[in-house]
Amino acid sequence: MKKLIGAGLLALGIGLAAGAAMAQGVSFSGNRAALLVVGSAHFGNPGQDIGNTRVENVLAPDRQREIEAVVERLARFHPNHVAVEWDTADQAKLDKRYADYRAGRYKLTADESDQLGLRLAARLNLPRVDAVDFQGEKPGKDSDYDFVGWMKAHGRATEWAAFQRQAQAQADANGARQRCSSVGDWLRYFADPNYVALNEAPYYTIARMGDARDNPGANWVGQWHARNLKIYANLAHVAGRPGDRTVVIFGAGHAPFLRAYASESGTFNVVDARDYLPSGPRRRC
Template sequence: MPAMHRRLALSLIATALASAGAAAAAPPTDPQPDADFLFVGSFHMDNPGRDVHNTRADDVLADKRQREIAQVAEAIARFKPTKIMVEAQVASQAKLDDAFAASCHGKRPLTRDESEQLGFRIACDQKLPGVIAVDWNDMGPIKDEASVDYLQAIERHGQQAQRAADMAAGKAKADEDQRTLANGTIGDMLVRLNSPEWIQANARAYFRIGLYGTADDPIGANWDMLWYGRNLMIFNNIVRKTEPGDRVLVIYGAGHGNWLRQLAADSGKYRLQDTQRWLPQAAASK
């Protein structure tokens, strides 16, 4: 081989090796966690009654419950959140800010809502400017409400027995929730609602809804898509309000916990915290 050709060949090989080395040394393209994520699933302390199975809360403004909530808030505050996200419509942020400012300065009592009893309380204690509304609860691209009405699909397809079994399973879980709250503390209730067993049972309830209807009339699956879409929109709102280094505390209805935790873990953006580590019952082991 002529010398010129050998030099050209060696140059091409060297270039190829350098390119391969650079590619091997290139940083990964996947996002790396740059914030912490703590989800605290709660029961609805003000009894709105909007769920299929509702825990009936006694008066959380009673002295006993206020002491218990203060204990929970103190335990969660050990997480040192930099931002607290709550289940309130994004459009209500200005109203939320006004309520927080008044409550934090002692000019307005906290309402029974968990966004205030926990969110406001912890934010004020941590000297945060307020809490952040991240809720979304719309139909999105689904224009026909009948397409997600799984109760009608149950009637159309004779799935009443399946529904009865599913409701019995849900009632058993809800009855245990009620006993936990009636016989224990607010901390006991939150430990239960954030336990792996409760989260798994909740996720399976949504799986069972997805089976209502048929392949040609997939109303249950449509409803689950709507539920997943709502949680994705909520999660996106959380991400948009998160900056690198944040320690994000999300206080929400416990039923959202399975999806919001999974989205946080799957996103690669967050270091997902074990909720029970930050609740009163786990304080002694930290």
């Protein structure tokens, strides 16, 4: 009887999910919204990651020409939405920034949301740039996610330090690649499947930074997935209807999750960003 009840609930759940999807304009028939995800290291060097890539000044004249070439190629995707890594709770602030930029009252910072997001939206004369990030409070206590503290308290500080050095070495390699690449080629690299696999693997290491009773590493990775699911949900809300075409610009760590959720959900047809990013010329470094 329990098996029958369980199967019935599962079938009911699927039916409800499909009904909700149709109500939201999500299509499983192939007539889906189109999504192009541009993943990148953060142009403005905020220094908030475990390993931080040092990005060469993108405001330099030669880099500005390369960014303009990227924007022109992305415009060929003909998006009717441009979405960026900006908290949905602060959409009004983003609206003002975009309006000021279009009116000549705002000078773009190095941040990729400015350099790529605002530029692209203005190039296409779009009415707004969509904020789709989630920066709200996570459930539980901060200590529930403190895998670094757990490692140090359990005699594994050396292991954590080695992990951190490896992460920084990878970030330094990304920085070196940027110095030798055009902006377009650098962004193409972040969309390469080999890079994506290399970038995802450390999350599974962090997920083992705990034990069977207390695993803050797995908690942290789970919350990372939860944040990306919320970003996907925000994208689906603003741009998930058949006929929508969206370029979303986010940190490279988010990009593979957003692509996977967008495709596997049936909400979006996800295109390869490399098809819309310029290649070359190679820079001297």
